[in-house]
Amino acid sequence: MTMVSPSIASAARDVAAALVPHRTDIGEGVWNHIVATRPNLTSRAHTPLKLANAACHATNAALLQALANSASLEDIMPSTEVILATRALVQNGFSEDEVMSGYRVGTAYWCENWANAVEEYCPDPQLSVKVASYGTSFALGWLERVIGQVVADYRDEAERMSREGSVARAAYVRRILEDTDDGLDVGAASKDLRYDLTGRHVAFVLGRHPDSRDDAPLDPLARTLAMRLTASAPPLIVRVDLDTTLCWVPTAEVRAARIPHAPVLIGQGRPAHGLDGFRRSHREASEAVRVARLARRPAGTVTRFDDAELIALCSNDAAFCEDFVRDKLGPLTEDTDETRCLRTTLQTYFASNCNFRATAVRLGVHHNTVRYRLERIGGLLGRPPEQNRLQLELALHLADGIGLFTGVGTTASVNG
Template identity: 45%
Template sequence: MAPSKDERVRHTTRQLALGLLPDLPAISDSILSRIRESMPELGRPEVLEPGRAACEANCTALLYGLVHGATPSDLEPGADVIESTRALVQHGVAHEAVIRTYHLGTSFWSDKWAYVVGQHCADPTLAVAVLNHGVRFLLNWLEVVVARLTAELRDETERLAREGSLARVAFVRQLLDDDVVDIQSAGRRLGYDLTGPHTALVLTQHEPTSHVHLEGVAHELVRGVGTGRPLFVHVDAATMWCWVPTPHPRKARNPPSSVRVGQGEPAKGLAGFRRSHHEAGEALRVARLAGTSADPVTRFGDVELATLCSRDVAAVHHFLESKLGDLLSDTGHARRLAETLRVYYQCNSNARAAAAKIGVHHNTVRYRLERTAALLGHPVNEERLATELALHLAARLQVPLKSPVQDVQ
């Protein structure tokens, strides 16, 4: 019985593929040359060896697939293919560039297969069938390999990004702590000028379930602070450190509600890089103590006294209660009295100036000050330093509220 057309196609394909086996090294070298001609960026010496290994592994897999009549389910790339492709990523070759090399290689193989079929198949009908069979095999192989390698490349890229991020965080932590630092070398490594003026920001996401891209928020914030090229350090999923090189920063714009920001004061050089970062962290610590009453962006300059006085939270609460007493009550009346006293101190104890600033009659200010003195247990101008400090801290820190006092006015 004469063999069927399909059997003749498979047999001819196998014979042609077997005939190509001795040419495998030359075919692999030719593909590598075509890729390097089309993609000069891959001509770097460190990329050449993994590129050659990938060509050899893929050419061998392709040819043996044709010899053995492999089906699409048999076309999974082997460990050598995956390993050599991962090596390309490790040497900085982009995902898109790696995939393009596979398209170039498949194009070369299609041309090669068409040439071999034309040279050895005298029967035009059989030649067309064998050509189509080989090309279909090549395209199926390309589809399967690209899908698998896309996943591998994504995993490898993410792994390298994680390792790079961890190394960057570790290096910046060392920069913040070490006494001896080559500031020029460190700046080159970070891509950031450490010799100039810096304003630091610390961002935290205090609602982890909120879907906020913290790095995107950071980019938006630093654009509002200054125009220099910033430094970003992604410390963890909920924390970012930023430095903006500007001597005259603006206050960062408000972030999304799930993000809190501490902003340091501008300072110069490596010492300033460290100090502004420390200040940003301290401002954020005070913002946490203030709870829901904190500004979305807390500048160190606005809370400097609070940072100095709030290390021992229990002692702060005791100090506020002892100095302000019932002025800490959670009533509109107590808040009006406290605000009036704050403005009165700001106006150098001038009741008329305070009344003008608040927008009430000066007799109202005097009445409120009398009520305040009754709550404090002494005239408002006695113990002014401690009382004014207590008012400042109470405005910036969340303190236990006392039972309401009677609202007379």
């Protein structure tokens, strides 16, 4: 605030000193005005309203004492009552807008009372206008200072509650996933989670992409994915940590869905029913996203367990899996134009049931070219490829699935 003349400061001290003995009535008047302009407050929990009332009285007393002592705004900090009231309001579901609106309404009413008091205790008409303006500016300056602190306290408390609530919810779901002794009260758990564990589900696991620099929560992405699949009932979304979110969508059919450019890898389980299905679909989604990471798939893809089942089965020990691929394919694992061509030919040959002409048609080349390439493959491997078809076909499939080659394997995604 700008400097004021001694006469204005003196008159303001006199008005404030006259009001100090009536601070309880003034504080109650401010509170009643807030309640009158916000009638829905009376239907809310009693404890936070009691604390808010105490904060209203404490604020009024602090303003009057500051004016009575010619204190500066820097000397007034949010009281303990204000901090406790803010936290209690958050804990009982009051929105940030509701809390801030209450402060503004109360301050405006306090300024109106100040102007009336100046008229009564400062009879000099030339001075009274300036004193009224000074007290109003002081209160509004206090409001501007305190609002910043209140907003910070509100958001800190809201974040703490969200974090603790997420941790508790994640721990509860984790117990459901791990407790397979059938001692779970499914009805009570469904009620607690607000999600029907007895219905049909498709599980998803969202994991932040390793290359992502974004640390925003993944919950909104899970909600977007769920809404694209079904709008019949709300999903169950559980934040495990900053980089992992679990999601169950109550549906038996999965329509095409994708979140392009999102900084996540998404694993999708198969549709399943009941509590066992809730657990099984989640296990499948977890394996699918593990395969997606192993294969270094691009952000935003949805990897289905149906398309990753064999890779998931064989790749729990990634190093052993890679050793198997290199042992079976030998020189074919090299990253050259020739070996890439030979691998494609061999995969197509196996897919064509080892028929030269069918392979040639699929590749768009002459069947003698296929024969030549297969002879070349046999020479590199030291034996005809038909002798170890199962191992070779599995090795080629795994190499694609774990992204062993620079041309990363097919992305099993639900394209939208």
